[in-house]
Amino acid sequence: MIWTVFGLSLLAFAIGQEICLSGEEDPYLLFGTKTSYIFANKIFPSTRIQDIPGCQPIAIWLLSRHGSHNPEANETAGLQALTDLRNNILTNYRSGNFRDTNQRICSSDLNLLERWSWSPTDPALAGDLTSEGYISTQQLAQAWKHKYPGLLTDNPHDYLFKYTDDLRSSTSFRAFTEGLFKSQAGGTDVPKQNDEKILRPYKFCSTWMNEVGDNNNTLVQKGTFESKQEYREMISNISKRLGFNYDVHRDVITSMYEMCAYNKAWNVAQISPWCAVFTKDDLKRMEYAEDLETYYKYGYGNSLNEKMGCTTVKDMMDFFKNHVEHDTPQQPRAQIQFTEAATIMLTATAMGTRRDTTPLTGDNYHTPAVPTRQWTTSLMTPFNANIAAVLYKCTQDGNFQVKGEYQVLFLENEKPMKIDGCRVGLCDWNFVKNKFSEIADTCDLQFCNNATNIKGYVSIMLLVTFFVTILNS
Numbered sequence: 001m002i003w004t005v006f007g008l009s010l011l012a013f014a015i016g017q018e019i020c021l022s023g024e025e026d027p028y029l030l031f032g033t034k035t036s037y038i039f040a041n042k043i044f045p046s047t048r049i050q051d052i053p054g055c056q057p058i059a060i061w062l063l064s065r066h067g068s069h070n071p072e073a074n075e076t077a078g079l080q081a082l083t084d085l086r087n088n089i090l091t092n093y094r095s096g097n098f099r100d101t102n103q104r105i106c107s108s109d110l111n112l113l114e115r116w117s118w119s120p121t122d123p124a125l126a127g128d129l130t131s132e133g134y135i136s137t138q139q140l141a142q143a144w145k146h147k148y149p150g151l152l153t154d155n156p157h158d159y160l161f162k163y164t165d166d167l168r169s170s171t172s173f174r175a176f177t178e179g180l181f182k183s184q185a186g187g188t189d190v191p192k193q194n195d196e197k198i199l200r201p202y203k204f205c206s207t208w209m210n211e212v213g214d215n216n217n218t219l220v221q222k223g224t225f226e227s228k229q230e231y232r233e234m235i236s237n238i239s240k241r242l243g244f245n246y247d248v249h250r251d252v253i254t255s256m257y258e259m260c261a262y263n264k265a266w267n268v269a270q271i272s273p274w275c276a277v278f279t280k281d282d283l284k285r286m287e288y289a290e291d292l293e294t295y296y297k298y299g300y301g302n303s304l305n306e307k308m309g310c311t312t313v314k315d316m317m318d319f320f321k322n323h324v325e326h327d328t329p330q331q332p333r334a335q336i337q338f339t340e341a342a343t344i345m346l347t348a349t350a351m352g353t354r355r356d357t358t359p360l361t362g363d364n365y366h367t368p369a370v371p372t373r374q375w376t377t378s379l380m381t382p383f384n385a386n387i388a389a390v391l392y393k394c395t396q397d398g399n400f401q402v403k404g405e406y407q408v409l410f411l412e413n414e415k416p417m418k419i420d421g422c423r424v425g426l427c428d429w430n431f432v433k434n435k436f437s438e439i440a441d442t443c444d445l446q447f448c449n450n451a452t453n454i455k456g457y458v459s460i461m462l463l464v465t466f467f468v469t470i471l472n473s
Contacts, residue, residue, distance in 0.1 A: 020105070020106030020109060020276075021275070021278070022106075022273070023106075024280070027280075028280045028283040028284065030283075030287055030376075030378035031257070031283070031286075031287065032261070032291070033290065033294075033341045033381050033382070034258065034262060035261070035377075035378040036264060037140070037382045037384040037413070039378075040382035048147075049411075049415075049416055049425070050147045050148065052392055052402070052426065054402060055392035055394035055407055056150075057148055057151050057390050057391065057392050058329065058333065058392065058393045059151070059320065059390070060333070060334045060335070060388060060390045060391070061315075061316045061335050061388065061389045061390075061391075062334070062335070062388045063339060063386060063387045063388070064336065064385070064386040065340065065341055065344055065381060065383065065384060065386065066129060066137065066171075066340070066383070066384070067134065067135075067136040067137040067140075067172065067383050067384050068133035068266060069127050069129050069130060069168055070121045070126055070127060070130060071120070071126065071127070071262065072127045073123060073126040075255075076123075076126065078251060078254070078258075079120075079259055080120055081252075082259055082274070083117070085252065085256075086114075086116060089113060090113070090114060092242065093110060093243055095243075103240040105276060105277070112271060112272075113273035113274075115273075116272075118259070127166075127168050128168050129168060129171045132265070134175045135175075136383065136384050137176050137179065137384060139179065140386070141176040141177070142179045143414065145180055148390070152180060154181060156191070157331055157332070158332055158333045159190050159191060159334045159336065160192070160193065160332040161176075161177070161190060161192040161335075161337070161338075162192070162195045162199060162335070162337040163192070163337065163339075164195075164196055164200055165194050165196055169338045173338050176336070176338070198312060200339065200342075200343060201311045202308055204445075204448065205448035206448060207304070207448045207450045208304055208448065211302070212297060212308075218293070218301075219293060221292045221301070222289055222296075222362065223362070224361070225289055225292055226289060230285075234285055235248070237282075238256075238277060238282065242277065256277050257274075257278065260274040265383055285365075287376075287378055288370065290377050291375060292361075292362060294345055295359075295360045295375050298342050298349065299348075300349060300359070305350075306349050307445075307447060308350075308445075309346035309347045309348070309350030310350050310440065310445075312343060312346075312350070313350045313439050314440035314443040316389055317432075317436055317439075318440065320389070320391050320408065320432075323391055324391070324429060341377075344386075344387060345380060347387055348380060348387065348412075350439060352419070352420075352435075353417055354374040355374060357369075360373065374418075379413075380412070382413070385413055386412075386413055386414070387417070388411040388412075389408055389409070391406060391408055392406065392408070393405060402426075402428075404429050405429070407428060408432050409425055410425045411425060
């Protein structure tokens with residue numbers, strides 16, 4: 001192995017100029033929904049935003065995504081094929097057969113690639129949390145407890161936990177409760193519910209599935225972007241960099257990108273050789289392609305998404321109304337849900353946050369609006385992404401800037417959420433009621449059955465037309 005690495009290094013040195021991407025002093029570390037929480041949330045506010053003069057927190061509602069996980073079952077084959085691709089790349093470098101000698105990766109990147117290995121986990125654990133994901137979920141629980149020790153107590157009856165019916169969600173629940181209670185058995189005796197229809201409503205909505213989730217039109221803008229000359233040139237340049245005399249398939253590019261993202265999420269301090277395949281501009285294009293997909297699949301690109309996200313908003317409003325409408329303290333004081341990136345995005349869409357004045361399209365990548373866009377999947381839904389709402393009860397004249405008795409502080413990934421009409425995430429309860437009560441009160445998802453009804457109607461009309469045609473012939 002040593003002589004092989006040494007030989008490859010000498011070969012790369014002898015051939016000429018190298019492009020060394022693993023040694024980038026300021027690497028690009030935003031990888032869409034596979035971004036590590038620490039990279040998306042690395043700048044923390046210096047002030048204690050949770051301390052509001054004259055007000056005391058009385059209830060917290062938290063919607064939290066899981067931590068980093070093993071690849072999904074449908075990703076495994078593509079990622080496993082990278083072992084053969086790696087071997088082919090090494091062969092390319094040994095042969096020294098390049099179309100453009102200035103495009104080569106550097107010897108240190110090549111050495112990293114040669115040492116890289118990955119073995120798929122047990123298929124039964126596909127998609128489950130990694131050890132890093134488990135630890136980061138525990139740490140997130142501890143961070144919230146540090147912010148709100150009076151709400152997140154050691155009393156299990158102060159809580160209601162909700163999670164979905166899958167391994168990753170239940171593992172997240174276990175990790176989070178261990179972080180809260182510092183006990184291996186912490187999650188066994190706390191109130192908990194399995195609530196799929198609130199936390200994954202799209203799974204039960206045929207209209208959304210037909211018109212958005214499984215509709216090829218949802219990916220039109222992403223396809224437009226990926227058909228651009230510069231995107232095709234990116235694929236060509238990556239192929240040259242790896243020593244191929246042809247353009248590798250787009251799916252292979254995607255697998256390399258996913259492995260880069262997974263590697264960085266699994267070990268934030270380690271350099272991934274697959275990240276060194278991409279330049280900064282390449283990574284930004286890959287990120288934007290995912291933003292285009294999520295914008296139309298879970299965001300403002302389709303009006304159904306605002307309706308689809310109402311279930312969590314209703315859950316939040318029902319929880320807070322129970323506290324505001326009673327003079328005595330209510331249980332639970334903390335309602336904590338574990339869900340997926342899709343639900344986080346749908347909730348943000350229903351709440352009207354992260355809305356851009358200019359829609360994201362496949363044609364506007366080079367406009368000034370794109371670098372400053374609000375809809376950025378990497379920052380919205382990294383691993384361990386969360387949306388929190390904290391209800392405060394305030395004393396009269398305790399804070400001259402706070403008018404109402406009740407206030408709600410909205411936080412996105414522990415930072416103040418930008419909501420028009422609020423002050424650094426802090427909203428008057430009456431404002432919250434006016435903004436979200438209609439969403440909550442009309443959240444019946446009756447539209448979810450429309451697709452089935454329309455299809456049935458169309459089928460009947462086709463049959464009627466058919467028989468009328470026969471009778472008239």
